[in-house]
Amino acid sequence: MFDFAVVTEWVDGLLRSWLPESWAVLAEFFLIGLCLLLAYAVIALVLILAERKVCAYFQCRLGPNRVGPWGLTQSVADMFKMLIKELIQVRHVDNFLFNLAPYIVIISSVLAFGCIPYAKGLEIIDFNVGIFFLLAVSSIGIVGILLAGWSSNNKYSLIGAMRSGAQMISYELSIGLSILTMVVFSGSMQLSTIVESQADGWFLFRGHIPAFIAFIVYLIAGTAETNRGPFDLPEADSELTAGYHTEYSGMHFGFFYLAEFLNMFIVASVAATLFLGGWMPLHIPGWEGFNAAMDWIPSIFWFIGKVAVMIFIIMWFKWTFPRLRIDQLLRLEWKYLLPLNLCNLLLMVIVVVFNLHF
Amino acid sequence: MNLTLFVVVLITAIALVAIALGIARLISPRSFNKQKGEAYECGIPTRGRSWMQFKVGYYLFAILFLMFDVEAVFLFPWAVIVQEVGVMGLVNVIFFIVILALGLAYAWKKGALEWK
Numbered sequence: 001m002f003d004f005a006v007v008t009e010w011v012d013g014l015l016r017s018w019l020p021e022s023w024a025v026l027a028e029f030f031l032i033g034l035c036l037l038l039a040y041a042v043i044a045l046v047l048i049l050a051e052r053k054v055c056a057y058f059q060c061r062l063g064p065n066r067v068g069p070w071g072l073t074q075s076v077a078d079m080f081k082m083l084i085k086e087l088i089q090v091r092h093v094d095n096f097l098f099n100l101a102p103y104i105v106i107i108s109s110v111l112a113f114g115c116i117p118y119a120k121g122l123e124i125i126d127f128n129v130g131i132f133f134l135l136a137v138s139s140i141g142i143v144g145i146l147l148a149g150w151s152s153n154n155k156y157s158l159i160g161a162m163r164s165g166a167q168m169i170s171y172e173l174s175i176g177l178s179i180l181t182m183v184v185f186s187g188s189m190q191l192s193t194i195v196e197s198q199a200d201g202w203f204l205f206r207g208h209i210p211a212f213i214a215f216i217v218y219l220i221a222g223t224a225e226t227n228r229g230p231f232d233l234p235e236a237d238s239e240l241t242a243g244y245h246t247e248y249s250g251m252h253f254g255f256f257y258l259a260e261f262l263n264m265f266i267v268a269s270v271a272a273t274l275f276l277g278g279w280m281p282l283h284i285p286g287w288e289g290f291n292a293a294m295d296w297i298p299s300i301f302w303f304i305g306k307v308a309v310m311i312f313i314i315m316w317f318k319w320t321f322p323r324l325r326i327d328q329l330l331r332l333e334w335k336y337l338l339p340l341n342l343c344n345l346l347l348m349v350i351v352v353v354f355n356l357h358f
Numbered sequence: 359m360n361l362t363l364f365v366v367v368l369i370t371a372i373a374l375v376a377i378a379l380g381i382a383r384l385i386s387p388r389s390f391n392k393q394k395g396e397a398y399e400c401g402i403p404t405r406g407r408s409w410m411q412f413k414v415g416y417y418l419f420a421i422l423f424l425m426f427d428v429e430a431v432f433l434f435p436w437a438v439i440v441q442e443v444g445v446m447g448l449v450n451v452i453f454f455i456v457i458l459a460l461g462l463a464y465a466w467k468k469g470a471l472e473w474k
Contacts, residue, residue, distance in 0.1 A: 327473030
């Protein structure tokens with residue numbers, strides 16, 4: 001399998017032979033930041049196009065098809081449009097918090113984006129508490145959304161932000177507990193270790209019933225966490241204009257939009273990493289020829305493929321289910337998912353302690 | 359090393375927002391208009407303040423969230439070593455979770471989970 005460490009070590013050697021030690025390290029940091037931003041932007045553009053195309057095909061429309069072949073450069077054009085729009089300065093807003101909110105939202109999504117293992121040897125931050133760190137930084141985004149709604153001095157924004165806060169903190173519990181279930185199973189919080197321990201079978205298959213329940217709960221909670229699909233009542237456009245980002249215009253709004261799509265990517269890639277083996281190819285113990293054939297496919301394609309499937313499922317939810325009311329939303333979390341999750345955690349511990357898994 | 363990378367990613371994130379906003383401020387048009395600065399509430403002039411007391415239901419859920427989130431924080435270190443501590447660890451954690459579940463049951467019985 002292709003190891004990206006070869007590329008990074010080659011770049012490292014090249015830089016060290018050209019530049020003095022400290023400058024080489026600085027240049028590497030700069031390169032890391034540049035690659036991260038490029039990946040971030042490209043993934044966001046691809047996801048925006050994918051969202052529009054998937055939505056169009058679900059409704060028997062064509063979707064964007066004028067800008068570029070098959071509408072491929074539509075989202076690039078949209079981004080430039082957003083960049084040259086005026087940043088409207090609304091009176092009566094709390095200026096400092098109003099301008100701080102996009103920073104917090106973007107910081108939380110970029111930090112979470114930085115600790116996902118993309119391929120063999122391709123991971124930026126690899127803490128030994130990786131998944132916990134990811135959970136922690138991705139929940140900072142809620143603060144940004146609450147600030148955005150509160151500082152706008154607009155009643156729709158306030159209602160949207162409050163709903164969003166209630167929804168995100170509630171479903172944060174389900175995400176945390178289903179991740180906890182998988183941590184019990186894997187015995188490690190380091191993302192690279194979690195991926196490597198799935199070499200002979202993905203956790204979804206090896207952990208049988210509890211892992212499967214955790215996967216379903218994670219999917220539901222992840223969809224709610226990204227304010228999408230049937231859970232999009234924080235920005236229900238038919239009742240709240242645009243929810244917490246009503247007062248934001250131009251690039252300010254663009255950041256909320258970006259972060260929303262990237263959060264969907266992060267949720268999908270955590271699902272892929274924890275349950276579907278991350279960049280690990282599909283291995284079946286005993287089938288040597290099959291395993292060798294699967295190893296030929298580069299790890300990055302495995303990761304992208306799994307994430308694409310997860311994202312498609314999340315988009316599918318949006319066009320299948322009607323929007324929930326807030327009381328239904330909270331009831332689903334607190335009366336069904338949370339008790340189910342606690343029982344599932346205990347079930348998983350019993351499975352692990354008495355060695356009942358595969 | 360990881361901590362340094364964390365700082366690098368953090369600076370990258372801040373730089374992304376700052377640079378993009380800087381470019382937007384440089385190339386975007388400006389026009390001043392009294393109506394433009396009004397809060398956008400579907401065209402009707404805003405009445406009253408928006409910074410006001412808000413529904414207490416959200417606060418109740420925040421408190422409940424705190425309880426279970428702290429529980430998750432306590433359980434994460436245990437989850438890593440559960441395979442070593444075995445049955446004793448399982449029994450201890452069952453106690454912990456049962457006490458928390460009692461809290462949830464109390465809130466449920468009191469009607470804190472109903473949206474009124």
